[in-house]
Amino acid sequence: MPAPNPDRKALATLGAAVRERLAGDPSVYKVPVATAEIHAVASFLSESECRHLIGLIDEVARPSELFDEAYREAYRTSYSGDVDQSDGIVRSIERRLSDLIGIDLAWSETVQGQRYLPGQEFRAHCDWFDTEAAYWPSEVARGGQRSWTAMAYLNDVEDGGVTEFPRIGVSIPPQAGSLILWNNATPDGAPNLETLHAALPVKAGVKYVITKWFRTRRWS
Numbered sequence: 385m386p387a388p389n390p391d392r393k394a395l396a397t398l399g400a401a402v403r404e405r406l407a408g409d410p411s412v413y414k415v416p417v418a419t420a421e422i423h424a425v426a427s428f429l430s431e432s433e434c435r436h437l438i439g440l441i442d443e444v445a446r447p448s449e450l451f452d453e454a455y456r457e458a459y460r461t462s463y464s465g466d467v468d469q470s471d472g473i474v475r476s477i478e479r480r481l482s483d484l485i486g487i488d489l490a491w492s493e494t495v496q497g498q499r500y501l502p503g504q505e506f507r508a509h510c511d512w513f514d515t516e517a518a519y520w521p522s523e524v525a526r527g528g529q530r531s532w533t534a535m536a537y538l539n540d541v542e543d544g545g546v547t548e549f550p551r552i553g554v555s556i557p558p559q560a561g562s563l564i565l566w567n568n569a570t571p572d573g574a575p576n577l578e579t580l581h582a583a584l585p586v587k588a589g590v591k592y593v594i595t596k597w598f599r600t601r602r603w604s
């Protein structure tokens with residue numbers, strides 16, 4: 385029996401609205417694949433915004449090496465955590481992002497920062513919540529499914545760290561300031577399994593990203 389998907393209709397409606405908005409924005413490039421909606425915006429963040437965000441992530445991303453050693457075999461070996469939500473630059477970036485995608489900021493989770501040291505990765509996964517997991521009833525009450533993912537790269541990585549969508553053959557190399565956006569749902573509001581993606585291991589250098597997940601309804 386398929387898992388219940390109470391957000392299906394709302395996801396379809398939201399998907400259509402975002403699709404139309406992004407299509408009308410000349411700064412947005414649509415990745416030419418048929419079975420998923422992935423978009424990119426070059427230079428969404430300025431150099432100084434990237435530098436600032438990297439500083440915020442480094443402030444909270446400790447302990448690193450020792451902690452990371454213990455988790456080396458894990459699914460996601462990078463550091464991940466909230467960046468300072470009261471920071472004025474973070475807030476202005478959030479507003480710009482909400483304006484670009486056309487979803488109210490109140491529907492989005494707080495900005496996450498991620499840092500990958502050499503060897504670290506995030507293995508293939510979907511951002512979609514598992515509606516059969518024990519956490520799902522509480523997520524339903526907190527805004528429901530993750531509808532769109534927005535992720536920005538804060539630096540160029542010396543080697544590795546590519547974001548790969550293996551099912552659709554799309555690989556996106558980290559580029560300082562660029563943003564990618566994708567719909568985790570299909571146009572009719574079902575989970576889009578083609579959005580499976582992975583952060584391939586960093587081979588040299590460090591990789592920094594920020595991520596924001598938009599929900600289907602107001603997040604709390």
Ligand SMILES: O=C(O)CCC(=O)C(=O)O
Nearest residue numbers: 506546547582583593595
């Ligand atoms: O760092 C990346 O390239 C991907 C990160 C990701 O998939 C996530 O945070 O859910």
Ligand SMILES: [Fe+2]
Nearest residue numbers: 509510511581
């Ligand atoms: Fe992800």
